[in-house]
Amino acid sequence: MFKLVCGAGNEDTESVKRLVYVYALAGCKLFDLSARKEILAAAKEGAKLAGINDLLYCVSIGIKGDKHITKAKINSTKCIKCANCFRNCPNDAIYSSIIIDEKKCIGCGICQKKCPTGAITTEEKDVNYKEILPYMVQNGVEFLELHIMGHDKEDLAKKWQVINECKPKFASICIDRENFGNKEVLERIKEMISTREPYTTIVQADGVPMSGGSDDYKTTLQAVAMAEVIQNAELPVHIMLSGGTNSKTAELAKMCGINYWGIAIGSWARKIVKPYVTQEDFWENKQIQNEAIDIAIKLIKSCK
Numbered sequence: 001m002f003k004l005v006c007g008a009g010n011e012d013t014e015s016v017k018r019l020v021y022v023y024a025l026a027g028c029k030l031f032d033l034s035a036r037k038e039i040l041a042a043a044k045e046g047a048k049l050a051g052i053n054d055l056l057y058c059v060s061i062g063i064k065g066d067k068h069i070t071k072a073k074i075n076s077t078k079c080i081k082c083a084n085c086f087r088n089c090p091n092d093a094i095y096s097s098i099i100i101d102e103k104k105c106i107g108c109g110i111c112q113k114k115c116p117t118g119a120i121t122t123e124e125k126d127v128n129y130k131e132i133l134p135y136m137v138q139n140g141v142e143f144l145e146l147h148i149m150g151h152d153k154e155d156l157a158k159k160w161q162v163i164n165e166c167k168p169k170f171a172s173i174c175i176d177r178e179n180f181g182n183k184e185v186l187e188r189i190k191e192m193i194s195t196r197e198p199y200t201t202i203v204q205a206d207g208v209p210m211s212g213g214s215d216d217y218k219t220t221l222q223a224v225a226m227a228e229v230i231q232n233a234e235l236p237v238h239i240m241l242s243g244g245t246n247s248k249t250a251e252l253a254k255m256c257g258i259n260y261w262g263i264a265i266g267s268w269a270r271k272i273v274k275p276y277v278t279q280e281d282f283w284e285n286k287q288i289q290n291e292a293i294d295i296a297i298k299l300i301k302s303c304k
């Protein structure tokens with residue numbers, strides 16, 4: 001199973017519509033979306049324009065402290081207009097005037113690392129999950145995902161409970177080792193799946209989240225290593241690789257004996273079609289669309 005990650009924090013409806021259109025026509029069946037009504041509607045619009053009506057949707061939320069629910073913020077009094085952040089943002093979320101478009105910001109934190117003056121901080125933007133998650137399931141979303149790389153266990157328990165009460169076809173746990181070691185990662189997962197039916201949970205083994213800007217083995221190494229930790233624990237879950245995933249992921253995972261259920265690709269998948277899906281005449285220009293679709297087909301094939 002290949003999953004196109006549009007971005008848990010990506011609230012740019014036009015971008016999501018185009019990504020779903022391209023990747024649906026390339027053969028992708030599962031799409032990861034921000035938990036916003038307008039984003040689900042945009043994804044469905046993209047599918048409709050592609051003439052494909054059997055797509056699956058996954059909606060992601062995060063617990064407090066997880067960077068998937070953060071947005072970058074610039075303190076203009078500290079900014080020296082060096083444009084490092086503008087040049088390095090992978091999602092074109094910063095304008096040349098050094099203003100952040102919150103809807104496009106996915107919270108990756110790259111701009112913060114590149115800022116020489118400490119002018120950039122991040123702030124959490126949580127959703128009303130008690131209202132939005134039931135809405136999503138009622139409107140055809142079959143996968144609900146929780147990003148759990150934060151220290152607030154109370155928030156984790158509350159959100160996981162709501163996800164379970166919604167009874168999605170699959171519940172997904174997205175975890176990496178940036179904040180925790182293997183022991184805590186496995187303890188969290190075991191506790192979370194203890195009340196669930198076997199193999200109704202997906203563990204999304206995140207290598208380094210939102211880091212998939214390159215197509216090499218090194219970039220995807222941590223995703224495969226994280227999947228190995230989950231696999232060795234022999235839990236009744238499906239394993240999906242993510243976070244730094246690219247066209248080398250499947251090959252490396254196979255070399256390492258990982259029995260993965262799926263591969264989720266975000267940054268790399270979006271980057272390779274970006275020159276096409278950002279064209280002003282995208283919807284009128286069939287040649288641009290076909291070139292983007294061909295590139296997406298190659299990536300999906302590499303994940304088999």
Ligand code: SF4
Pocket residue numbers: 071072088089090091092093094100104105106107108109110111112
């Ligand atoms: S670099 Fe990442 S965190 Fe910064 S504005 Fe762009 S998307 Fe947001």
Ligand code: SF4
Pocket residue numbers: 074078079080081082083084085086098111114115116117118119120
């Ligand atoms: S990197 Fe920092 S100092 Fe440079 S333009 Fe961006 S916010 Fe301003």
